[in-house]
Amino acid sequence: MLNLYADRGNVQTLLRRCEWRGLHAHVTPVRRHDEVRLRDYHLVLIGGGSDREQALVAEALRRRRREWKAAVEDGLPVLAVCGGYQLLGEYYQLPDGTKVPGLELLDLVTTAGRPRLIGNIAIESPEVGTVVGFENHGGRTVHRHAPLGTVLRGHGNNGRDGYEGVRYRNVVGTYIHGPLLPKNPRLADFLLSLAAAYAGVAVDFPPLDDELEWAAHRAFLTRHAGVRGPR
Amino acid sequence: MRLTGRRATSFPGLVALRLSPSLLGRLGRQLKKCIVVTGTNGKTTASRLLAAILAAQDPQEPPDAWIHNAEGANLAQGVVSALLEHTDWRGRLQWTRAVLEIDEATLPRVAHDLPVQWVVVTNVFRDQLDRYGELDTTVRKILEGIRDMQATVLLNADDPLSRYIGLTAGRPAVYYGMERGMAKPPERETMRDGTLCLRCGRPLRYEGFFYGQLGVYECPACGFARPSPDFMGEYDGASLRVTGGGAPARFQLPVRGVFNAYNALAAIAMARLQGVPDSAVEEALRRYRGPLGRMQVYGTDPASVLNLVKNPAGCDTVLETLCGEDVDKVLCIAINDLAADGRDVSWLWDADFERIPERGRAVLCVTTGLRAEDMALRLKYAGYPTGRLEVVPDPDAALDRSLEAARAHGVPVVHVLATYTALYPMAEALRRRAAAAEPAPARAAREGERP
Numbered sequence: 001m002l003n004l005y006a007d008r009g010n011v012q013t014l015l016r017r018c019e020w021r022g023l024h025a026h027v028t029p030v031r032r033h034d035e036v037r038l039r040d041y042h043l044v045l046i047g048g049g050s051d052r053e054q055a056l057v058a059e060a061l062r063r064r065r066r067e068w069k070a071a072v073e074d075g076l077p078v079l080a081v082c083g084g085y086q087l088l089g090e091y092y093q094l095p096d097g098t099k100v101p102g103l104e105l106l107d108l109v110t111t112a113g114r115p116r117l118i119g120n121i122a123i124e125s126p127e128v129g130t131v132v133g134f135e136n137h138g139g140r141t142v143h144r145h146a147p148l149g150t151v152l153r154g155h156g157n158n159g160r161d162g163y164e165g166v167r168y169r170n171v172v173g174t175y176i177h178g179p180l181l182p183k184n185p186r187l188a189d190f191l192l193s194l195a196a197a198y199a200g201v202a203v204d205f206p207p208l209d210d211e212l213e214w215a216a217h218r219a220f221l222t223r224h225a226g227v228r229g230p231r
Numbered sequence: 232m233r234l235t236g237r238r239a240t241s242f243p244g245l246v247a248l249r250l251s252p253s254l255l256g257r258l259g260r261q262l263k264k265c266i267v268v269t270g271t272n273g274k275t276t277a278s279r280l281l282a283a284i285l286a287a288q289d290p291q292e293p294p295d296a297w298i299h300n301a302e303g304a305n306l307a308q309g310v311v312s313a314l315l316e317h318t319d320w321r322g323r324l325q326w327t328r329a330v331l332e333i334d335e336a337t338l339p340r341v342a343h344d345l346p347v348q349w350v351v352v353t354n355v356f357r358d359q360l361d362r363y364g365e366l367d368t369t370v371r372k373i374l375e376g377i378r379d380m381q382a383t384v385l386l387n388a389d390d391p392l393s394r395y396i397g398l399t400a401g402r403p404a405v406y407y408g409m410e411r412g413m414a415k416p417p418e419r420e421t422m423r424d425g426t427l428c429l430r431c432g433r434p435l436r437y438e439g440f441f442y443g444q445l446g447v448y449e450c451p452a453c454g455f456a457r458p459s460p461d462f463m464g465e466y467d468g469a470s471l472r473v474t475g476g477g478a479p480a481r482f483q484l485p486v487r488g489v490f491n492a493y494n495a496l497a498a499i500a501m502a503r504l505q506g507v508p509d510s511a512v513e514e515a516l517r518r519y520r521g522p523l524g525r526m527q528v529y530g531t532d533p534a535s536v537l538n539l540v541k542n543p544a545g546c547d548t549v550l551e552t553l554c555g556e557d558v559d560k561v562l563c564i565a566i567n568d569l570a571a572d573g574r575d576v577s578w579l580w581d582a583d584f585e586r587i588p589e590r591g592r593a594v595l596c597v598t599t600g601l602r603a604e605d606m607a608l609r610l611k612y613a614g615y616p617t618g619r620l621e622v623v624p625d626p627d628a629a630l631d632r633s634l635e636a637a638r639a640h641g642v643p644v645v646h647v648l649a650t651y652t653a654l655y656p657m658a659e660a661l662r663r664r665a666a667a668a669e670p671a672p673a674r675a676a677r678e679g680e681r682p
Contacts, residue, residue, distance in 0.1 A: 008580055009612070013612060016612055119574065134576075178576070178577045182609075183605070215604045219603075
């Protein structure tokens with residue numbers, strides 16, 4: 001259900017990058033009333049959605065909170081984007097003060113704010129280098145974990161502390177979509193290697209011909225993270 | 232100000248609005264008849280068709296006797312521009328009837344200033360999310376606007392989001408929709424907005440789809456369902472049979488594709504509600520010329536077809552139409568990310584570009600514009616071979632490359648897809664190349680006709 005901001009692109013990127021290396025991967029779309037046994041999976045993606053959809057998803061997932069907590073502590077790789085990222089924390093506080101409870105997997109809270117933080121974003125991550133994309137969120141997130149990276153241009157978690165996203169065990173949380181993975185092949189392969197290690201499969205990840213990927217990545221950095229262009 | 236040409240459609244209004252914020256109200260109050268067309272996709276085509284039909288009612292009147300904001304100038308400034316164009320020096324409107332295309336986010340802001348009697352909602356699709364926030368906002372904006380009007384609403388029965396508006400707006404509602412026999416089962420799991428019931432949050436069950444999220448739907452949990460349309464359309468690829476509000480009649484359409492059949496159905500339904508005879512409808516459809524970027528054909532060498540793409544649903548219908556043509560082709564796709572395009576290009580990943588490698592018969596894809604690389608990447612992950620993919624960021628050079636490759640491969644057509652700010656430059660470039668490709672005697676003869 002949380003599949004709004006082109007999260008299909010993330011799934012497709014992971015699938016293709018496995019396929020190009022001769023690896024087999026299966027994707028199971030999860031619907032709201034589906035029973036998910038987390039131990040059957042080696043990588044979980046949670047995408048973004050409208051506030052209404054997000055509240056519905058939170059309510060459904062919370063019923064299996066303990067199983068989620070155990071899996072994450074055990075090293076289950078999770079990529080959570082935008083609404084999915086907020087869902088990993090304790091709560092999302094709406095403008096009227098109501099707190100929509102999250103999965104409480106991380107020591108993280110989000111408060112609705114104005115204006116929405118919208119625009120192109122580039123960050124520097126110690127693990128995967130520069131990560132580029134687009135952000136569009138009303139929520140301001142703060143947490144006590146390591147960030148995914150530091151903001152080079154854009155707003156990040158809350159527009160104040162210069163951090164973007166979260167890293168905890170094998171969890172990656174971020175506000176960056178656009179979608180996230182196609183233009184950031186190092187991050188995509190990083191997630192795949194986490195998944196392979198978690199699955200206990202010994203595979204190496206030979207480099208692919210990523211000329212177009214890096215061309216898009218570089219074009220973005222030149223236009224948006226360098227000196228502001230004449231627009 | 233007119234000297235700056237057709238691209239300045241919103242400019243006079245912007246200046247006037249800055250000087251006098253109450254101008255829209257002062258001009259708007261003078262209208263005796265006001266029909267508004269809003270929704271995500273198709274409002275330009277639907278409102279233009281409707282304006283043409285209404286103007287054809289009385290051949291004695293000049294064609295601009297109905298005020299209409301042409302060319303998608305659909306924000307507050309655009310509406311003021313259209314009204315100002317028909318105002319004399321004392322500030323009085325020369326004509327007092329209007330068909331106005333209004334952007335869905337602008338609707339609540341102008342609702343108080345216009346005496347709207349009828350509102351047409353074409354559909355509610357995902358569109359430029361970074362401008363409006365999220366999808367639910369679009370539904371809310373339209374609802375807000377309609378609640379502030381004393382109007383009757385004409386809605387798309389096949390769109391669950393429009394149906395929700397009809398049920399909750401508290402205004403009288405009339406529905407149009409397609410014959411359920413036309414609905415087909417989905418080809419592939421694509422992203423469809425509004426697949427959850429807006430009333431209770433459960434997934435909607437679909438008997439079949441017309442396109443995008445439009446189909447025959449119901450919510451198994453709360454009984455929310457597609458209403459039986461008051462105006463029913465049956466489209467066969469060229470003509471539309473309309474039942475309801477008069478004797479059943481078949482109309483030849485000047486526009487192609489199911490999405491345009493919906494636009495025509497909305498316009499014809501509204502025309503019938505206004506008591507326009509079928510003969511005037513037929514006459515207007517015969518003389519109609521489409522707005523820019525809706526399947527225009529240019530006489531370049533070889534021929535090219537220009538289409539606007541701006542969101543997944545609209546883009547899918549374009550892709551469906553061009554992939555349905557069983558000939559080899561070259562594609563030239565121009566993607567910009569300026570404010571009018573939407574800064575966020577993630578929508579490219581929700582559009583079904585997989586159709587191109589599957590059955591598009593594209594011998595070459597040239598990507599161009601400010602986001603040429605993003606577009607190329609999208610095609611790569613859709614499964615299109617990178618060996619037949621070229622990134623040419625300069626639009627003029629990209630067009631030349633596309634035409635040249637088409638000639639070299641003996642391919643009969645170049646399909647040009649462009650986002651909003653890439654559309655005018657592309658149209659101009661195509662027009663120049665078409666003029667250059669025209670044989671000299673034909674050009675001389677044509678120019679000789681003009682004084």
